[in-house]
Amino acid sequence: MPTVQYPSHAVEALLADGTTAAIRAIGPADHAAVLDLHAERMSEDSRRLRFFGTSRRAPQMTADRLCGPQRPEPLALGAWVDGELVGEADCEPAEDRPEAAELALAVADAWQHRGVGTLLIEHLVHAARERGVRRFEAAMLADNLAVRRLFADLGLPVHRRFERGEVRVVVPLEEGAEHYREAVEQRGRTADVASLAALLFPRAVAVVGASRRVGSVGQAVLLKVRGNGFTGDLWAVNPYAQQVAGEPAYQSIATLPGTPDLAVLAVPAEAVPGAAEECGLAGVRALVVLAAGLDADEARQLMHACRRHSMRLVGPNSLGIAQLDPAVRLDAEFGGAAALPGTAGVAVQSGGVGIALLGQLARLGIGVSSFVSLGDKYDVSGNDLLQWWEEDGRTDLALLHLESFGNPRAFSRTARRVTRGMPVLTVDAGRSAAGRRGAASHTAAAATPTVTREALFRQAGITATRSIAELVGTAALLHSQPLPTARGVVAVISNAGGIGILAADACAEAGLDLPVLPASTTAELLELLPEGAGASNPVDTTAAVGPAELACCIDLMTGTRAIDALLVSIVPTALGTGGEHDPLSALLDGPARRRIPVVAVLPDQEAPVRYLTCADGGRLPAYADPAAAARALAHARDRARWLAEPPTAAAVPDTADSAVAQHLAQAFLADHPQGGWLDPKQTVDLLDCYDLPLTTSIWARDEHDVLLAARTLGQLGHEGKSVLKAYWPDQLHKSAAGAVRTGLSGVDEVRAAYREFEAHFGESMAGVVVQPMAAPGLELLAGVVQDQVFGPLVMLGLGGTATDLLDDRTARLAPLTERDLTTMVTGLRSAPLLLGRPGTPQVDLAALLRVLAGLSRMATDLPQLAEADLNPLIARPGGLLCVDARVRLEPRPAFDPTCDDCVARLPPLRSECHEPQRPRRHFHRVLRRSRSRRSLRPRQRRDVHEPTRRRSHPGDGLPHHGDRDHRLPPGRAASGGA
Structure with missing residues (x-):
């Protein structure tokens, strides 16, 4: 069966009814599609509302403006469904006001009120912000109620002015960011849940590949669906049989007496792409693929079929699904145990774990609302299921088994909301995976996958257990x-x-x-x-x-x-x-x-x-x-x-000079394209931007400068003593290399220490750092490491040379909240040393919290920050002082875990699964330039090892139901004419 190629560099997103639309920039090759949209697929009344009249030349002029060779590069995005342009939105900066842009929008009549207009504007908002646009302006006829409603529901502030039968609107793009994000996320949740209805509430199910052979997977699923009393229509598809297990068999999906909402594909891996395409052409809206071992080409064809035909996909390598709502009673999985109906939602990656978990829950008597074996998670993920359970009205307990994460931030945001209403339990799989080998700092060495997962679970309120037995035991309570x-x-x-x-x-x-x-x-x-x-x-x-x-x-x-x-x-x-x-x-x-x-x-x-x-x-x-x-x-x-503990706001340091810090990072990487460690002076300059308390340090290159610095700083040191630290590029641990001398008194001891460094390190030594001897206190470690999957991770623990031996650390994903600051301190086993005991006063906790807030801000400001290590950080009742710091930068774009293009660049992170790396797609370069923190990926369903998801949206949200059509006139000639 031929495979239809999906438009390249497109971003998939969900419409209000769950249909998949591809969003991409409009270019010269789209001239005919743009002309057809405005001239043939919009009614005369739609064109009147769009163009403020019925000019026959307006569609041609619009196509020429957006796609002509001499076009002034407007920012124009189109929405395609099944290869057909169904909507277009564009904006052009005003000549005299580059911060303002005239907005224009058109949607085909057949696709109005389905979320196309909202979807396009949401993408356009983020793209325009990156181009320096600060507000949209538009005019519409007063009777254009659909567009007026669109603006009212968008979530951004809208200023209206009525003039002679027209409505002039101004939409500031920088105001009400939090309200806008919430509105986008709510639209996304609504669309996401709507898209899962065909999967988890189907009216008809087809088992494709149902075999006459007793014990086959296809026949087992067919018998389970029938035996559990599925309330809808059940059809078996087998081109070589007249009957399967007592059910009539049909030669193909196309010959069925009706259109199934859900098809369970129990066919070999090589037959999956063709079967998926056939299902899509017949109008199927959801697939469960049981086969494992698809190669890269088969995976690509499967995803193309699902994207083109707006089908949700569970698997491949899935055990199946079950929806035990009495209105459905669907059990379409081939596990040995029969799940009891109830109120626990279950999602697993491993089929074996799913079989064990369903069996234990059944023996315990805990019933299941819905069960999904995610398999390789090409599409439907744990994040999707959490949103479904949040809205289904039956689930009051969520049980997850996830072996990998593709979008931890989106998962965390969903889980934080869901866990407020129901317990979410998970098995922390893959704890034995080796940490990062060859880590260059204590902070990086501590940031193992286990630590990052624990930080994610803790911040999201997820109950993480260590085994299936512990999961079931906790669920029972x-x-x-x-x-x-x-x-x-x-x-x-x-x-x-x-x-x-x-x-x-x-x-x-x-x-x-x-x-x-x-x-x-x-x-x-x-x-x-x-x-x-x-x-x-x-x-x-x-x-x-x-x-x-x-x-x-x-x-x-x-x-x-x-x-x-x-x-x-x-x-x-x-x-x-x-x-x-x-x-x-x-x-x-x-x-x-x-x-x-x-x-x-x-x-x-x-x-x-x-x-x-x-x-x-x-x-x-x-x-x-x-x-x-x-x-x-x-x-x-x-x-x-x-x-x-109620949710708290993000922790904000007292002072932060983000612009200077970004300039320092860019300047360093301009001189060191491959990245590397900052030298001591550069480290001081960067930490100063966030008021991080690094002790006074003087950089000296020869003996004369060392002695002069020691005379100056020795008077400031504890008991009048100084410290010398030899430095050379790519230095790892100073103490282990014998590059530190402490407690130096007088010129003779300083001179002797410097000459010892010269004799031992020779020409490799670039210079010496001279510091005053710090007074004793509790030695701590604080730092940051950029995890490739989870983003920046802030660490706190006991420091000094024994930090790895003591292994007393806490970690949280940045940006930290005020609550995170407190729980990081109290979460240490050594917290009593910080909080004070009888006879021992507490350290300066306010100063410690400021350090953590500064590290969090630095980590979020600088995507180039590979790791920062403040060790030791000496804590005393009178304040904190860092006596040694290391910072490493790497060339990398801003990491946005909600952005598909960012995550697509990452290597796989799997704990137990060994499927090959799947092919990935990238955004159109115009959209790539337009990303902000939550720009082009509303909800990412994939883990790092999976193909790119077919649904994406700015602000981690998708459009909701309602009047979202949307014909927006440009407002006179200044609007650019569409």
């Missing part, structure tokens, strides 16, 4: 029990002292607090419990406790405000092994949900976690291992803490 308070104070009750001690140890190891209970509570417990019981914490009820006494004890503990969670560990004894004497009945006879979460630990049960059914019909999670229960409680405590 969050799905059935209330959250504890943010304190995380836990009490343990057990009818066996040894088991209680093990549970208490597990809680402490999980980071939970087990304080001694208040004296009043202890006294009440001792009155209730048998003789010999212990009532501190853990509470040992002894084996003689009866169900009634134990129930009273549990009621007392859940009623006190002294604790936030209760762990009850029960072992069977000869004193009570069933019936009314069974201590377990103390839990079962009470309510399942109380003021605080209650979990049971039953060491004799076989299942790692199961639900106990209580008298009120509710469920109580019971664990076989106290460590599993403690980890689940710790995750619940962390979620409570995250929810208790």
Whole structure:
């Protein structure tokens, strides 16, 4: 089957109804398409609104203006659907006011009110900003209600003036940026969810490649769809059979009695592109591709078919999908376990993980709202599923297994919003992957993929577990029990002292607090419990406790405000092994949900976690291992803490000279095209731009200058002493190379140290840095590293020469928020050293937070910043002082994780999957010049190893439903005439 080539250098974006449109710059080759749009595909009334009249020459003049050889290079973008131009938007700066541009817009009649106009203007806004345009101006007839509504809903401020039946509008592009971004994102979410309806709420499903062979994948999927009672039409496609598993078989998609919304392709890899094209031509809106092992050409053809025909794609290498809403009851996957209907949304990359997870959830009794095996994630991603679950009205718990990330920032923004309404849990896959080898600084060495993923999860409020068992155990708690308070104070009750001690140890190891209970509570417990019981914490009820006494004890503990969670560990004894004497009945006879979460630990049960059914019909999670229960409680405590802290604004340093810093970076890279380490003077100049507290330093090239600097700075040093540091280009760690001498007193010691450097390093030494000896304090490490996938990462930890040995660090993705600053400090194991202890005052925390804010700003200002290492950063009650800093720059454009072209340049990052690198496309060069922070990629669905996604939009958003058509007249001759 022939493959239709998609327009090159196009950016795919979603219209309001989920249709894919290609956005690209209009050029000379598009003259005929532009003329056809204005002359043939717009009605006479549309042309009247567009051109303020019915001139027959206007379409020709517009095509000549936008595509003619002598055109004055207007910024013009077109929207193509299935190779057909359906809309056009352009702007031209006014001759006397280059900061203002006249805006013009036209949409074919058949495509009006579907989001074409909004989509084009959103792209045009970002492109125009990069060209220095600060406002759009346009005129329209007063009865052009569609365009007036478009401007009203755009999200930017609009100033209107009515003149003689016309409306003149001015749209400032720099005002209301946050409101505009939110509006764009909301449109994107609406369109995204609309595009998934055919996948997750299909009215008809076709299984292409359904085989007569028992045990084949195609037949297994067909039988599961039928067996689960799918409410829509089900068709089998097999050109070599009349019937498959009792279902009539059709030769092709084209011969079906209707058009399926969803097609499951159970065909070999080499047949996938042709089958996808056939589905697209028939009007199918979503595909699930089960085959694995597509080569680069097959992958390209598959994506071209999906883009051209506006089909959403799950896979390839997918296990399948399930939508268990009673209105659909679709189970189109070939796993062994049958998922129960419920309210947990599940998305996995690995089919094996999906089978295991569905099986464990089914055994536990947690039902699933929808399940998607993402496979190689060519299109539909975890980000898409989070948005669907946010809107589907059924899902209240999201479970993810993601092996790779393509757009962490877009994922983080979605997750931050979704986690406010429901728990989002993930398995942190690939933790054992080796960190960056050959890292040139402590900061870079610390920024392993594990660290960056943990930073992403922590900032987004995602609960990251370390195994499927831990994921299921935590889900069991969050799905059935209330959250504890943010304190995380836990009490343990057990009818066996040894088991209680093990549970208490597990809680402490999980980071939970087990304080001694208040004296009043202890006294009440001792009155209730048998003789010999212990009532501190853990509470040992002894084996003689009866169900009634134990129930009273549990009621007392859940009623006190002294604790936030209760762990009850029960072992069977000869004193009570069933019936009314069974201590377990103390839990079962009470309510399942109380003021605080209650979990049971039953060491004799076989299942790692199961639900106990209580008298009120509710469920109580019971664990076989106290460590599993403690980890689940710790995750619940962390979620409570995250929810208790409202979102905060970005951290802004007191001073920052971004323009000077960017000039310094550009000047350095002009002299060093390959990049490299800044010399000491350049480092000082750059850090000064962000008021980062580098100690006074003097650069000296010979012995005379060294002695002169030492005489000057020695008086400033601690106890009148100086420090010498030898320097040469591409120097790694000074201390390890023996290039540091501290505590130098007097001229003789300084001279001797310098001559020792000369003898040891010879001509390779470029000079010496002379500094005053710093007073002792707590040594910290602070720095930045640009992660190729996640963007800039800010690190904080214990510093000095033992920083790698101690390995006490926290990290957050820049830009940091005010909340990030605080949690980075409190997240260190050594936080008590910073916050102060009896006899030891706290360090200057305000100064430390200013340093972190400055590093965050520097990282976001300078995409060329490969890494910065402030180590050691000496913290004292009276302030902070950095005594050594290293900065490395690399030539690179601004990294925008929401931008497809930026991410397309990146290498793959996979933890467990080994598919070959997929082909990538790039933006049209006009659009490439037009990107800003959130310009051309509204929501990126792909991971780094995947082909470029077919849907893209500025501001991480896509158009929504409503009147989005949109014929915008240019306003008189000054508008450029379209």
